Amino acid sequence: MKSLKQTLQGLMKSQNVTASVGQLMERVLADPDVRAFLQDNQGRISREMVQSGQSKLYEFYHEKQLAKKGETTVAPGYSPQLILNSGQIDVTYVPTQQLLEKERQRHIQRLVRSINMPKFIQNANFDNLYTDDSQNDLRLNAIDAAYQFTEDYSADHFLPGLYLYGSFGVGKTYLLGAIANELAKQKGVATTMLHFPSFAVEMRNSIKKNNTSEKLEAVKKAPVLMLDDIGADAMSKWVRDDVLGIILEYRMQEELPTFFSSNFSMAELEKNHLAIDTQGDHEPLKAQRIMERVKFLSRELPMVGENLRSKG
Structure with missing residues (x-):
């Protein structure tokens, strides 16, 4: 020895x-x-x-x-x-404190699950939102409502999400990302964000793979769900009734916060997109049924202003 x-x-x-x-x-x-x-x-x-x-x-x-x-x-x-x-x-x-902080940041990022969403939402936060004097009251009201949601959220009681609508590039998707990241950081809440038109394509493709139910279950049960760009593409009856309808019905029954972003107001979405399917059939009652759930799950707020993407 x-x-x-x-x-x-x-x-x-x-x-x-x-x-x-x-x-x-x-x-x-x-x-x-x-x-x-x-x-x-x-x-x-x-x-x-x-x-x-x-x-x-x-x-x-x-x-x-x-x-x-x-x-x-x-x-x-x-x-x-x-x-x-x-x-x-x-x-x-x-x-070390550095390692613990890195682990904390990785944990926060894992809480925000994004499906076909732009990469910039990973770092979206309230501090980087444009809130200077050039912004109008409607956009600032939407930001205030988003911030208030993150402050008031509790898993113990239902708090409706937001339905953000406005023209292209006013920051709707970024604001959803800021909400999701803030919920993860401050409350440890898992959020699923998905680009709805892309998700609709995935769901149609999943029929061949026989995993439609699995995908639907994962989305509809998310503690917080964000459906981005809803109404951007025309919906088939199946997507409207058996995908979106099932998701919203479950979330309404379970009182799970749900967010939406769209270029269209609720009234425009109902009349021009949900009531008319890809075959041109007009079904206002089914559209109304979907919108009842959207209105229960969220509160409508307009976002208007200049195209922020032009700021580069």
Whole structure:
């Protein structure tokens, strides 16, 4: 069995340390964190324990120095910490604040599930919304309502979502993304965001793969659901009644917040898109039935203004 001196010398050699064991241990024992550890545990640590624990004290000191220099450590993302383990000095590694923050951000991102949504919604937030003097009251009202929803949301009681409508590029989709990210960050709430026209295509394709029910279940049961760009494409009877209708019926019965964005008001969506299917058939009663659920699940708010995408 190797002696402690041999063990330390081998460790030092592998790390290109040229000082003697004695000189090195003087540095280690002079380290403020090592001294604080020994002082805090002076009633539990004997001289013999310090002697036998020199390799662990050196390991702690060395890893701390590497981290301070920004060099690769034995456990990247973790910092060394001295402990007493079964009557011996030992080193454990705990997550750094940077690692914990990265993990928190990854967790937040996982809470926001997006389906065929633009990449910019991943970083959407209220701080980056245009709210300068050039913005009109209608847009600012929509932003205020969105912010208020994130403040008031609770899984214990039903809070209707928003139906945001307005022309292209006024920030409807970005605002939905900001709401989703804020709910994840502040409340730990999972949100599913989907571009409805693309989702309708996916649902039609899923018939061949025989996984229609699976996709529908995942969407309709989302704690918070956001249907983006609804009304952008004409709907078939099947998409209207057996996809959108089923989703909204379930969410109304379970009182699950649902958001919508559209270029059309609720009245325009009902009359010009839901009442007339892709075959040209006119079914106002079925459209009305869908809209009853939309109105229960959300509150209509216009967003008008300049095309923000032109700001580049």
